[in-house]
Amino acid sequence: MVLDLLASGLVYSSIIVLGSIGLSLVYSIANFANFAHGDTMTVGAYAALVTFGAVGGLGGTVLGLPYGFFLALGVGIGMAALVAVVTEKVIYEGMDIGSIGLLITSIGIAFIYRAIIQMGFGADFTRYDIPAMRPIDALVTYGIRVTLQDVAIVASATVLVVGLHLLLQYTDLGRKMRAMADNPDLARVSGIRTDRVKLWTWIIGAGLAGAGGVFLGLFSRLTPRMGFDLLLIIFAAVILGGIGSVYGAMLGGVLIGMTTQLTPVLSELGTVLPLVPDTWGIPIGIEYANAIAFVIMVAVLLVRPSGIAGEAV
Amino acid sequence: MKLTGGVGAAGLTGLAGCSATNDSGSGDSGSSGPYEIGMVDAVTGSLSAFGQRNQRGKDLALAAVNEVGVSGQDLNIIVEDSGSESSGGVSAAQKLVNQDGVPFMIGTVGSGVSLSIYESVVQGTDVVQLSQNSTGLGLTDFPGLLRMSPTGRTQSTALANIIADDGYDTVALTYVNNNYGSSLADAFVNAWDGDIAYNNPHDQDQSSYSGVISEMNSSEADAWLFITYQAEFATMVNEIFSSGYEPQLYGADSVSGDNVIENTPDGSMEGMKIAVPSAPVEQENYQNFVSTFESEYDESPTVWSAYAYDCVITAALSIQAAEEFSGAALGEVVRDVTRPEGEEVTSYQAAHDILADGGGPSDVDYQGVSGPIDLNENGDPVGFLQIQEVQDHSYEQIGFIES
Numbered sequence: 001m002v003l004d005l006l007a008s009g010l011v012y013s014s015i016i017v018l019g020s021i022g023l024s025l026v027y028s029i030a031n032f033a034n035f036a037h038g039d040t041m042t043v044g045a046y047a048a049l050v051t052f053g054a055v056g057g058l059g060g061t062v063l064g065l066p067y068g069f070f071l072a073l074g075v076g077i078g079m080a081a082l083v084a085v086v087t088e089k090v091i092y093e094g095m096d097i098g099s100i101g102l103l104i105t106s107i108g109i110a111f112i113y114r115a116i117i118q119m120g121f122g123a124d125f126t127r128y129d130i131p132a133m134r135p136i137d138a139l140v141t142y143g144i145r146v147t148l149q150d151v152a153i154v155a156s157a158t159v160l161v162v163g164l165h166l167l168l169q170y171t172d173l174g175r176k177m178r179a180m181a182d183n184p185d186l187a188r189v190s191g192i193r194t195d196r197v198k199l200w201t202w203i204i205g206a207g208l209a210g211a212g213g214v215f216l217g218l219f220s221r222l223t224p225r226m227g228f229d230l231l232l233i234i235f236a237a238v239i240l241g242g243i244g245s246v247y248g249a250m251l252g253g254v255l256i257g258m259t260t261q262l263t264p265v266l267s268e269l270g271t272v273l274p275l276v277p278d279t280w281g282i283p284i285g286i287e288y289a290n291a292i293a294f295v296i297m298v299a300v301l302l303v304r305p306s307g308i309a310g311e312a313v
Numbered sequence: 314m315k316l317t318g319g320v321g322a323a324g325l326t327g328l329a330g331c332s333a334t335n336d337s338g339s340g341d342s343g344s345s346g347p348y349e350i351g352m353v354d355a356v357t358g359s360l361s362a363f364g365q366r367n368q369r370g371k372d373l374a375l376a377a378v379n380e381v382g383v384s385g386q387d388l389n390i391i392v393e394d395s396g397s398e399s400s401g402g403v404s405a406a407q408k409l410v411n412q413d414g415v416p417f418m419i420g421t422v423g424s425g426v427s428l429s430i431y432e433s434v435v436q437g438t439d440v441v442q443l444s445q446n447s448t449g450l451g452l453t454d455f456p457g458l459l460r461m462s463p464t465g466r467t468q469s470t471a472l473a474n475i476i477a478d479d480g481y482d483t484v485a486l487t488y489v490n491n492n493y494g495s496s497l498a499d500a501f502v503n504a505w506d507g508d509i510a511y512n513n514p515h516d517q518d519q520s521s522y523s524g525v526i527s528e529m530n531s532s533e534a535d536a537w538l539f540i541t542y543q544a545e546f547a548t549m550v551n552e553i554f555s556s557g558y559e560p561q562l563y564g565a566d567s568v569s570g571d572n573v574i575e576n577t578p579d580g581s582m583e584g585m586k587i588a589v590p591s592a593p594v595e596q597e598n599y600q601n602f603v604s605t606f607e608s609e610y611d612e613s614p615t616v617w618s619a620y621a622y623d624c625v626i627t628a629a630l631s632i633q634a635a636e637e638f639s640g641a642a643l644g645e646v647v648r649d650v651t652r653p654e655g656e657e658v659t660s661y662q663a664a665h666d667i668l669a670d671g672g673g674p675s676d677v678d679y680q681g682v683s684g685p686i687d688l689n690e691n692g693d694p695v696g697f698l699q700i701q702e703v704q705d706h707s708y709e710q711i712g713f714i715e716s
Contacts (some may be wrong), residue, residue: 001527001531001713004527004556005524005527006528008521008523012520012521012523015520017342017463063538089447095435124544124572125544125546125547125571125572125576126575127551127576131578132551132554132555132577133555134555134557134579135555135556135557140557145555145556145557146555147555149555150555217519219519219520219524220520220548220556221544221547221548221551221576223518223544226520227517229518229519229520230520240440260521261521261523261524263524263529264524264527264531285513285514286513286515286524286525287513287514287515287516287526288489289524292517
């Protein structure tokens, strides 16, 4: 059972990582906690739903997912980025109210995104019209029950995360982004066009959120609240990793995702750990999974106030 | 204390209203002035869909009653609107009880509204309150508050029987972490004689339920019972399917819906059984009700209209059976005309004839268009439920169960 939970934890973590990277990026450059980030994920998911409904499967499949779905994924990423950029240009950019004011504004923006989606699609849930799959036989013998589609989610998320790593480390834009995150004023006086870098940060952050939303829809279901419901967990991941740090957000996402999915193990710790009786365990129900994730976050912050990968204050 | 005082005062005025009606009633006994009862209905507001169906059911029942007559007179129902809110319901009930002096009041739809009316207007008086559509479990604790629609608890009992009849002695249960889920789950645990290998709530609106499914599987029970909502259940079914588990599924009616069928893979719920509150759709009196309703309103009735219909018939039979037109007298007979020992009859005409021929309230067992009724001491009817089975990825009705 532990292996199975680890596997589903990996899938869930991939989605949270995609969300938390974007949140952390925008925080580091735009300098406010964007509460509309969860609903940006929802935008991506619904854009993909519409696209996939329009183009269909387009013939073949890769890893259990039709070609059309990958096109829909691209549109979802693009739409989430577009919506975020338009919001930044029309609303956040002209607003001179400090980071707390922007935070409150972004909560309002989140409600607006959600209301528009709900007007178009209703409040009921739906799923992509992709046939569900059975677990991969070869892995079932080890007690791991994942489908090819789960593998596709993890693989796609890995590609996106590695791509971001390469971009940040080896491209001109990446260097400018890191410079700006470290010290925006210094970046500006050294000739970096900070406006343009900021815009690219929104595009990348929201695009990753859009991808996370598309995969979240594939993993569970699409509802207008889907992104907002996940937002607190994503915040936990970002803060645990060290707010503003992209690599911290990745680590935090994996830790939080794994913790929530591995909660069932707590009540059967004895069967997993050596040297303790099999019946030993922490009797806590899975309805407290999110609470446990936050307990871990608080515990880490007590020891490292700026998060795992955050710089010492 | 203040609240109790208020209820007491309302009670006194209620009694005063009653005795006033008695006087006029005895004065009228020679003439043909109609018997007047009240109805608090959610004509407007969030529950107005129920309220409008209730009105149609009431109108049909009233026509059936007045065709035959009640003790040689007509029945008249004064309808007041609750606006689907407690405050509106209470003032509507106060008007009916204190100004119109009705001894019998049908009302109302929302469980919270019905309870508010009972606690602030009816409790402590002789007025009989019969709710047409409230299904909240809490109403059972108020024996003076009668209702026509069965409590949600009947579903749990029915499910326990269905699972036992299917030959399972161990069940894994998960329920949504709120009042609805936990009360139905508690009721199931009480009714279930076998083992419960897993009994755990889950939160609403979660992105992943793989932990729940994984735990249910490791409980090694073959029968899995779900008391949750459609979105959560559909996600769980997908998780069960993609994990390759094949348990026998059971569910409360809140897990069934077209959206669940549309968003789960074909065959993933094959053989699942669900208990759904239902009218006795195979009985002749219900079919007659449907055809009358359809010819009158050009659409099919729901079970909620049938409950309102039966409220009116029950009220009329109580008036016919009672010795006088007062709350106390009606309260004595209202349960008896709906429950056994008496002759089972399926129409107002037949029940009326027994009573008019000198039969007492216990000589009649009115079988309603919504089910057998059989109001018990707590004021609850017998639950009449349809069992549905998922066959070829759609819901098929496979039988009925009384609980």
